[in-house]
Amino acid sequence: MARVQLIDVKKIYQGKVTAVHDFNLDIADKEFVVFVGPSGCGKSTTLRMVAGLEDISEGECYIDGELVNDLLPKDRHISMVFQNYALYPHLTVFENMAFPLRLDKSLRTDPKTGKQIKGYTQDEIFEKVTEAAKVLDITRFLTRKPKALSGGQRQRVAIGRAMVKDCKVFLMDEPLSNLDAKLRNQMRAEIILLRKRINTTFIYVTHDQTEAMTLGDRIVCMRDGFIMQVGTPAELFDSPDNLFVAQFIGAPMMNTFNTHLNVSGGKYSVELFGVNIPVTGEKGKALAEKKVEAQDILLGVRPEHMTLKIKKDAVSIPVNVEVCEMMGSEIHVHVLTKDNTKIIVRMPTINMSPEEKASLVQGNEVYLSFEPKAMHFFNPENEKSLLAGPNAVNSKGPIILPGHEKAEEQKAEEAPVCGPEKSEEEALKEAKEKKEAKKEAK
Amino acid sequence: MQEKKLASLSGRRRLGNIFTYIGLSLISVIWITPFVFLVLQSFDVSSTGLTGNVWPEKWGLGNFAYLFSADCNFLQWYFNTFIIALAVCVGQTIMQIMMAYALSRFRFRFRKGLMNVMLVLGMFPGFLTMIVLYEVLKTMGFTGDNSVPGLILVSIASSGMGYYVAKGFLDTMPKSLDEAAMVDGANRFQVFYKVIMPLCKPIVIYIILTSFMGPWGDYIFAATLAKGASAGMNVATGLTSWLSAANVAGYFKYFCAGGVIVAIPVIILFLFLQKYYVEGVTGGAVKG
Numbered sequence: 111m112a113r114v115q116l117i118d119v120k121k122i123y124q125g126k127v128t129a130v131h132d133f134n135l136d137i138a139d140k141e142f143v144v145f146v147g148p149s150g151c152g153k154s155t156t157l158r159m160v161a162g163l164e165d166i167s168e169g170e171c172y173i174d175g176e177l178v179n180d181l182l183p184k185d186r187h188i189s190m191v192f193q194n195y196a197l198y199p200h201l202t203v204f205e206n207m208a209f210p211l212r213l214d215k216s217l218r219t220d221p222k223t224g225k226q227i228k229g230y231t232q233d234e235i236f237e238k239v240t241e242a243a244k245v246l247d248i249t250r251f252l253t254r255k256p257k258a259l260s261g262g263q264r265q266r267v268a269i270g271r272a273m274v275k276d277c278k279v280f281l282m283d284e285p286l287s288n289l290d291a292k293l294r295n296q297m298r299a300e301i302i303l304l305r306k307r308i309n310t311t312f313i314y315v316t317h318d319q320t321e322a323m324t325l326g327d328r329i330v331c332m333r334d335g336f337i338m339q340v341g342t343p344a345e346l347f348d349s350p351d352n353l354f355v356a357q358f359i360g361a362p363m364m365n366t367f368n369t370h371l372n373v374s375g376g377k378y379s380v381e382l383f384g385v386n387i388p389v390t391g392e393k394g395k396a397l398a399e400k401k402v403e404a405q406d407i408l409l410g411v412r413p414e415h416m417t418l419k420i421k422k423d424a425v426s427i428p429v430n431v432e433v434c435e436m437m438g439s440e441i442h443v444h445v446l447t448k449d450n451t452k453i454i455v456r457m458p459t460i461n462m463s464p465e466e467k468a469s470l471v472q473g474n475e476v477y478l479s480f481e482p483k484a485m486h487f488f489n490p491e492n493e494k495s496l497l498a499g500p501n502a503v504n505s506k507g508p509i510i511l512p513g514h515e516k517a518e519e520q521k522a523e524e525a526p527v528c529g530p531e532k533s534e535e536e537a538l539k540e541a542k543e544k545k546e547a548k549k550e551a552k
Numbered sequence: 553m554q555e556k557k558l559a560s561l562s563g564r565r566r567l568g569n570i571f572t573y574i575g576l577s578l579i580s581v582i583w584i585t586p587f588v589f590l591v592l593q594s595f596d597v598s599s600t601g602l603t604g605n606v607w608p609e610k611w612g613l614g615n616f617a618y619l620f621s622a623d624c625n626f627l628q629w630y631f632n633t634f635i636i637a638l639a640v641c642v643g644q645t646i647m648q649i650m651m652a653y654a655l656s657r658f659r660f661r662f663r664k665g666l667m668n669v670m671l672v673l674g675m676f677p678g679f680l681t682m683i684v685l686y687e688v689l690k691t692m693g694f695t696g697d698n699s700v701p702g703l704i705l706v707s708i709a710s711s712g713m714g715y716y717v718a719k720g721f722l723d724t725m726p727k728s729l730d731e732a733a734m735v736d737g738a739n740r741f742q743v744f745y746k747v748i749m750p751l752c753k754p755i756v757i758y759i760i761l762t763s764f765m766g767p768w769g770d771y772i773f774a775a776t777l778a779k780g781a782s783a784g785m786n787v788a789t790g791l792t793s794w795l796s797a798a799n800v801a802g803y804f805k806y807f808c809a810g811g812v813i814v815a816i817p818v819i820i821l822f823l824f825l826q827k828y829y830v831e832g833v834t835g836g837a838v839k840g
Contacts, residue, residue, distance in 0.1 A: 162735075
């Protein structure tokens with residue numbers, strides 16, 4: 111149980127490639143934080159820096175108030191579950207789980223004699239391992255070797271090995287990625303229960319936004335080594351700071367439209383496919399409070415917040431059904447507008463009338479509508495949300511962290527001004543001259 | 553029409569197989585003849601010299617008995633060879649596996665350069681350095697009767713260069729095993745001997761076999777260092793001394809019996825460890 115602080119942490123490989131930029135995060139004691147993002151966004155690197163498996167190039171990492179930058183993994187009081195389980199193939203399940211306990215030679219008080227002893231006694235090891243095995247329902251596999259276990263069972267053993275150790279922080283690096291979809295759902299639920307049982311600080315890395323949403327108290331959404339947004343699952347889903355977060359969280363991806371935000375008499379509206387849709391309610395109020403002016407915007411609407419109707423009304427957009435994907439409890443309907451813009455709509459099947467179902471046939475015209483509260487407004491230039499706070503990060507162009515705007519402007523000013531492009535002939539001449547100069551030098 | 557085609561195809565395949573088997577049988581005969589000759593001659597007690605007969609005129613174990621008699625130096629040579637092979641085997645195994653682990657797991661400056669240099673050095677035949685090594689060992693007093701420590705020293709000193717196969721094997725082992733052990737509380741050495749070494753059984757056995765075989769059959773360097781001193785000879789040098797023009801007439805059958813006895817430990821080793829040997833050789837290529 112510990113607070114984890116990452117202050118201006120950077121990871122630079124071989125002095126060239128920066129994998130993580132100025133990572134700042136304060137993880138509270140017993141908090142479950144999920145790092146989520148696409149491949150190569152730096153989430154695993156950050157986790158490995160916390161674990162001590164990667165050096166921290168710049169910045170500071172504190173675990174329970176102690177600076178751990180130069181501590182070995184074994185001295186950081188952490189447990190970790192790896193994506194590929196990393197079970198020791200030559201040891202039985204019992205020995206795998208007992209491995210960290212056997213290595214722990216710290217001074218402890220023997221519960222039986224009350225004397226100071228180094229490490230755990232055999233009885234303590236047996237007790238701890240069997241208890242963890244019982245929790246994870248792997249008692250019957252304790253004498254087996256890992257190769258005799260299925261993927262799910264192996265993952266349980268890996269979790270068990272991490273569980274038996276008294277750790278301050280529990281790290282998990284995509285622990286469910288190697289499991290099939292059904293087992294993943296089952297294990298996800300078990301991790302939620304495990305979290306309640308262990309009650310320690312968790313850092314969990316995943317690229318699966320469903321895992322992030324269901325497990326995390328807070329989610330850290332990353333891209334290209336930058337934090338794009340930190341917040342609760344609801345905050346990320348309902349109020350994304352930028353288009354990247356808006357589109358990364360939620361499946362299928364949020365629909366976006368280039369449009370114009372109109373303001374008339376303090377009332378907002380958007381023009382979409384020839385239909386004027388008023389922005390009323392909370393969203394309208396929020397825009398007014400922020401004093402957002404009329405401008406070109408990127409309008410985002412999640413597929414689950416759109417509906418398709420058979421009958422036209424004043425604010426519905428006529429579309430044609432292109433593809434229907436039956437998912438069981440819902441249908442993902444791909445529709446095309448008159449100007450061939452593709453839109454995906456998630457339609458729950460439970461309340462759908464037979465007529466509505468019948469209307470979802472390829473080529474059929476239906477009418478798309480959505481509530482104003484479902485609208486998200488983004489600046490098309492930097493993709494920041496128009497309703498986001500001052501600390502929001504842009505997701506288009508070079509990512510500028512809050513507080514670094516001036517430095518970036520200065521950099522741009524100092525950059526050499528590019529002249530008119532050279533013609534091919536001039537470039538060739540220059541290359542020839544350089545070659546000759548090199549030859550002469552030789 | 554199609555049936556005819558199929559028949560001709562199977563006929564051609566059969567003909568091809570016949571030629572292949574004839575060729576392979578011929579090669580086998582050529583390969584096995586010296587061994588059969590050696591074994592048969594070792595049991596021929598009609599004469600101790602080269603008789604020219606393949607089949608023994610008189611069967612017996614007299615040639616073997618001579619090898620273990622007090623008049624013969626064979627036991628001394630055998631003991632020398634065994635000591636050298638055992639020491640080199642232990643030394644090379646430790647050096648090679650540690651070298652392979654370091655080059656497989658650690659990233660340090662000039663790592664690639666070092667590997668390339670060792671690759672190039674390994675391409676030179678060992679005997680090119682023989683004269684220099686002889687002079688060095690002579691200065692140290694490791695020649696003639698005292699050549700056994702010299703042979704051990706030279707073989708162990710160069711053993712790190714043979715790390716390739718072991719490194720290939722280790723490269724296939726997921727690094728997350730090392731990382732998991734480190735998070736579990738192991739230091740680098742504990743990771744090596746508690747996690748990596750037990751998983752390296754096939755490759756360790758492969759190294760044991762190859763490093764035992766090298767000095768067991770070594771002739772050129774052993775002969776150079778021994779310089780004709782019987783007490784410093786290994787079994788290959790000693791037995792070859794019986795094939796000199798002066799000795800061959802009186803010692804040829806003893807030579808054959810010695811050859812059979814030399815082969816026995818190697819055969820036993822391979823019989824028991826061949827499963828791991830194959831795993832070790834192919835491990836780096838197909839695993840992971």
